[in-house]
Amino acid sequence: MNGENEPIQALEDIKKIMDRSSRFASLSGWSGIAAGICALIAAWLAGKKFNKYAISENEYEAKSNYTRDGNLLQLDRELLILAVITFIAAFFFAFLFTYLRSRKTGVPIWGFMARKVMINMAIPMIVGGLLIWRITDFGLYALVAPACLIFYGLALINGSKFTLSEVRYLGYLQLLLGVINLWAIGYGLYFWAAGFGVLHILYGIVMWNKYERNEKAVA
């Protein structure tokens, strides 16, 4: 019981438990990369849809709900479906890679920390979603992309209290992009692609490089 390593071991145990019980650290960098790729593909598809209907993003956003005709309403529907599929795909791949990582390291994903992160992220995301819904009801389509970025940024900052601090910086960057986008109307798709696509991929690479590169599998 009283070997020389005992106090060192005890301190290490304390540190490990405090760490594990205060933040969720299982998210894989590959999840970020996969979600980012989903977003880039979606932005590219959305751009193609604008071309198909021969309308620029600027014109699309400028049309109020009273002047939206059949063609435009069809485009609205297609974009909405694309958005839903993108969200599901990004979420699925993000979950998949984190699941594979947890299988490898033997750290369970669904602890109560994961729950705290989810709840804290869900609050700004759901409220943001409702706001965006109302924004489109009022025909202010130009505000959709900035609102996505801003509320996602706030969700990340809110969730970051219970996970790795890098998530907070990702949140600040999303916020910054969203706020700039408020005064760069007509370029929402580019800002959206930069935030949800490029930043996610960069974040994923940084995280993988920092935490996973040298991770050993448990037997």
Next chain:
Amino acid sequence: MKNPISGLNKIFDNRIRLGVMSVLIVNEEISFNDLKGMLEVTDGNLATHLVNLEENGFIKVHKGFIGRKTNTTYSITKLGEREFQDHVKALEGIIKGIK
């Protein structure tokens, strides 16, 4: 309770009790099940140690309900916090002594 030479607290000799305190020092309130999952111990084993910590006044027990299911949560007391910090300091002191 405390070893006068090392300053170590005998109650924290046990790994599970030390684990419970480590979780509670960074979490305001935590349920029995979450604690069990975190420390990977059995119900009975954890319950015994929780009673011990409660009797020593290191932790507070809150009994509540979620619907009809009981939901017991635990939090650390001021005394528990102080004792735990003293224990950690004592451990650090011993390590410095060895080096």
